[in-house]
Amino acid sequence: MFVNKCNCKENRLLSDGRTVCKCSANTQKMATDSFKVPAVPVSRPLQNNTKVINEAKDSSACIKPESSNKKDDKKKSWSVTDFDLGRPLGKGKFGNVYLAREKESHYVVALKVLFKSQILDSEIEHQVRREVEIQCRLRHPNILRMYGYFHDEKRIYLILEYAKHGALYKLLKERGRFDEKTAAIYIRDLTKALIYCHTKKVIHRDIKPENLLIGHNWELKIADFGWSVHSPSSRRMTLCGTLDYLSPEMIDGKPHSYAVDIWSLGVLCYELLVGLPPFDAKDTHQTYRKIRYVIIKYPEFVSEKAKDLMGKLLVINPEQRLPLAHVLQHPWILENAPEGAQPTVYTAEQQS
Template sequence: MNRSLHAKQPSQSNVSKLLTKFAAPNPFPTKPGHPPSSLLNPNQTSRQPSPTNASNALKEKGIDIGKYDGGLEIDDEKRGQLIYGEAAEDLALDSSVSRKHPTREWHLTDFDMGRPLGKGKFGRVYMVRTKAEPKYILALKTLYKSEIVQSKVEKQIRREIEIQQNLRHPNVLRLYGYFHDTKRIFLMLEFAGKGELYKQLSKHGCFSERRSSRYIDQMADALSYLHGKHVIHRDIKPENLLLGINGELKIGDFGWSVHAPGNRRMTLCGTLDYLPPEMVEGKEHNEKVDLWALGVLTYEFLIGNPPFEDRSSVSNTYRRIAKVDLKFPATISVEVKDLITKLLQYDPQRRLALSSVLKHPWIVKYRPKDTVRPSGGHT
């Protein structure tokens, strides 16, 4: 697959493109002296893999975090103004005073800085290690407050942080904590050891049915968890997925996510190739937009391109989505065609439920024998 031709429509002002190439180990204690497990969801069962093994592996190998390039100091001289008033209050974000999951108080001086992992719209991402034992490795992402204000995304940033900090699932990238100084907000993110899934897809062109099935199995379990918490992701696509230290999939971008207990939304958001008919046609939508995106993702994993893409015209892509103009190459199995067809339904109510995705023959066929999934998904 020639990815240079495969130019996707970008997410609208995608505020939280996670450029972390490496991700972090164990959850942090909420307070000094508490065991790391105190940050795990109390409902988390043994079917979910413990992060401890990955954590120990990182510590045992004595991972080199690389050389710091002084970028934070350089940026501090060149960019970002002080903000005042209501905007300053809105962006004084600190997880030590979080109502649900307060952490210890963090400061930039608590970390050994390592190599840069990338640049986001509002700042840089660095590989860092906590100075205190046990020396955890994570990705530290910076956001400049004045640039957030200029882009008028204060509420979106706050919402994204609040949503992500409350999520505890092995296939969802963890936000361990956050803190701020006069100009910046710092996000302490999990360190996704095997990088961006999009890069893997670009490298291979497409994935085998076995690999695709295992990723979709993990996606369906994670989405079931999110929907059980009334979180709609709304921007599922390969660019927003990362791979953990053991190659496990991680949903890593919550810039368009919304906590919607009422589950009816009108905002047009996400990425064109992954938009469902109800969004294209300007209708109300609910969590079933993520089911459509799961079908598109399955197709793209196997074929290398999303199913409704038309490189000659954006309007043709819209038209194909609205008509559900779905074509399959002869190379893919009857089983996966069945799954994709049942997810890519025009009527959101007819899309296959996540609990049924987890029991679908194509998913069960390739699931590792030691993996246990709940019969009805998460609640």
């Protein structure tokens, strides 16, 4: 049974005009009279210096300053006037991301500005809340940090780590495809981040190049948790993600678990090496068919060890997919991405 297209505004437009629904029929509609976000932080995470960021402990308010006076806490709530705004870093359906600098510490961040009205109109309030609640608690070198958040009457502001080199998607399009060493390093680092997420009972559910950023030292960082879920039970039913990355159990409407991220890791590995996702087709039905029966064609330049890894990740039965811990021990990873290996530095000047 194929997944029907709906009018959800969170569809990803693909290169051939196809879209994929990112909502589910049983998603509860949100009230449109007000927008609620998790409790506003009373602390100023960037108040003193970068040491605060590196040493901060997990808390519902993200990061707390090194020292805090209870009498001053209420005065230290964030507002947009605490930041100098710079150039736009990206634009989305529900707002924009700006380069920004906190005035007191001069710490550079990315400020994601979302419009409440657009979020309410699209009925994705639950996703925004979930994104904030999950990402704010994650601490891993390959996951983009959320330092804090606040909101006013019309907007929500997310204070995010600044990833200097932008989206992996853009870098991949510039290069066409990555060499095996670079691809293996990014797969290695993403695997580490997913292992961490799963230990925290978080399923990401939307791994793709657009949701991965490249940091100052060309390190990979998971950046978007809009479709992630904290799932101690590990069994979910919601259809979400991007068409080319959907797992067989998702398109068949079956319960899914952490194994959907393992499937997406295999799809990403193929796309990094080839430049296109493995199940790309002329129309949606062909893509579904390829996914359902794992119909893949490997170009000649893809090594046997890389094929072996992808073959063990892209398995129909979720329980038979290679565990993430074993991915790090796979010969292709050990050969091309030993511990400490860094991606080849890539700049526009190297193209000329």
